[in-house]
Amino acid sequence: MHEIFAGNFIDINLASALQVVLLGFIGGILSGFIGSGGAFFMTPGMMNLGVDGVIAVASNITHKFGKALVGSKKHAAAGNVDKKLAAFMLGTALIGVQIAVWINSYLFKGGGDGHAADQGAGANLYISLVFAVILSAVAVSMLRDIFKSKGNGEAVAGPSMKIAEYLSRLNLPPVIHFGVADTKVSLWVLMVVGVATGYLAGTIGVGGFIGVPAMIYVFGVPTAVATGTELFLAVFMGGYGALSYAYLGFVDLRLTMLLYLGSLVGIHLGVYGVKVVNEKYIRVVTSLIILLCVFSRVIAIPVYLRQLAYVNMDAGWDTYFNTASKLFLFASGISGALVILMQVIRAYRQRRQIQKTLLVVRKPGLVSTESAKAA
Numbered sequence: 117m118h119e120i121f122a123g124n125f126i127d128i129n130l131a132s133a134l135q136v137v138l139l140g141f142i143g144g145i146l147s148g149f150i151g152s153g154g155a156f157f158m159t160p161g162m163m164n165l166g167v168d169g170v171i172a173v174a175s176n177i178t179h180k181f182g183k184a185l186v187g188s189k190k191h192a193a194a195g196n197v198d199k200k201l202a203a204f205m206l207g208t209a210l211i212g213v214q215i216a217v218w219i220n221s222y223l224f225k226g227g228g229d230g231h232a233a234d235q236g237a238g239a240n241l242y243i244s245l246v247f248a249v250i251l252s253a254v255a256v257s258m259l260r261d262i263f264k265s266k267g268n269g270e271a272v273a274g275p276s277m278k279i280a281e282y283l284s285r286l287n288l289p290p291v292i293h294f295g296v297a298d299t300k301v302s303l304w305v306l307m308v309v310g311v312a313t314g315y316l317a318g319t320i321g322v323g324g325f326i327g328v329p330a331m332i333y334v335f336g337v338p339t340a341v342a343t344g345t346e347l348f349l350a351v352f353m354g355g356y357g358a359l360s361y362a363y364l365g366f367v368d369l370r371l372t373m374l375l376y377l378g379s380l381v382g383i384h385l386g387v388y389g390v391k392v393v394n395e396k397y398i399r400v401v402t403s404l405i406i407l408l409c410v411f412s413r414v415i416a417i418p419v420y421l422r423q424l425a426y427v428n429m430d431a432g433w434d435t436y437f438n439t440a441s442k443l444f445l446f447a448s449g450i451s452g453a454l455v456i457l458m459q460v461i462r463a464y465r466q467r468r469q470i471q472k473t474l475l476v477v478r479k480p481g482l483v484s485t486e487s488a489k490a491a
Contacts, residue, residue: 124236125368126166133374135165140179140375142449144382145456146405147183155180155321156251156406157449158375160244160413164442167371168236169243170224174361175371176321181354183379184347191344198296198341201331202349204303205310209323209349210356212314217360220319224366237423244413244420246319250326255406258399297337297345309334313346317353318360382453385460397459401452408448416441 126132139161143154155176162172191197223238288302309330317323327349331342361367419437422429 124168124171125370128370128374132165136162136371136374137378138446139449140378141382142378142453143375144379145385145453146402146449147379147383154379156247156409157445158379159321160247160409160416160441161445161449162371163240163243163416164412164438164445167368168224169240170220170236170361171366171368172371173220173243173319173321174358174366175368176375177317177354177361178358178367178369179372179375179379180321180350181358182376183383184350184354188344188347188351191340191347194340194344195296196340196344197348198294198337198345199348200292201294201297201301201306201335201337202345202352204292204306205313205327205349206352208307208310209314209317209353212311212316213318213353213357214314214360215311216315216318217357217364221364221366237420241417241420241424243320244417246316247413248410248417250316250320250322251406251410254329255403255410258403258406262399262403294337297331297335297341299336301335305334313349314353317350318357323350323353385457401455405448405452408444412441412445412448415444 128136139158143158143161145154146157147154158179159169159172159176162175163169167175188197220239220243223242224236288304290303291300292303292306293300309327313323313327313330316326323346327346328342331337331345332339335342337345358367415437418427418429419434421427422431422434
């Protein structure tokens, strides 16, 4: 089985390897800066390099497992992980992951019709459509909140609790109390959110875009606890998803290791950037990058439609669509990373300048103190 699927792995030369490392580096910066796994950039980026969508998702979810393990450990040390909440969500989250693995693997084989020419095209189209729909909704929602707060001339007061308050009034038993998150949630709501989070994590590798907002807006969990708990949950979802995809022969460990090579460096720059950049600025940059990533995936959709014989188009156009999709994706990622790095460099210079100023101020004081002692 594994020999059959190995034929679908791309040949990695120096140029493609460097591009995957660059994807990991940019994805790491975005991950540390935004608080997401960066899969919304890395997965379509690998697809633009010719990697089948299923293999890109499988390799990236394997890569995410390691990062989530490190991130959740740090959040746990800070007391930001509600393990009880994660445990209740995990059962249905794994069901969601399994559903996603089954759908992706089924579509990869051409819907089960056995036509090798269409193999992978169905999964690529499906993954691209899910990307476009989910990430568009996330980006538009973020921009709407930004412009709404700007129009009111008020600072962002924090996440709205309207949905959480409404669900708490419904009182759908059994209702479970979570101490660390300091909230009560119906088991039925937990199950629905768990399936949705696992499904998205297994389909496109981006479960946090549903899990974190749901914990904040639906459960009423504090932002820091929601982020830490989602990372803790991602350890198990990522591990289960990685094993499930690996069993079917879809994980390309070469891609996973190359992603690590870039992301482990980039994530430190992103984490530093989030400490020195205004929150509203972070959300503007994030939403614009996501929208460009969505546009990049939409451009590639006609290629998959042609491969599935849904549209009558000359195969020669595939190169132009793929090139345009790749350019938009890298343009969004590189420009976003440069903006973040510029903010990091500016903050570093300001910090150095403040340190120099403090040293200059301290020197006269030290001299006068020592002179007084000598006298």
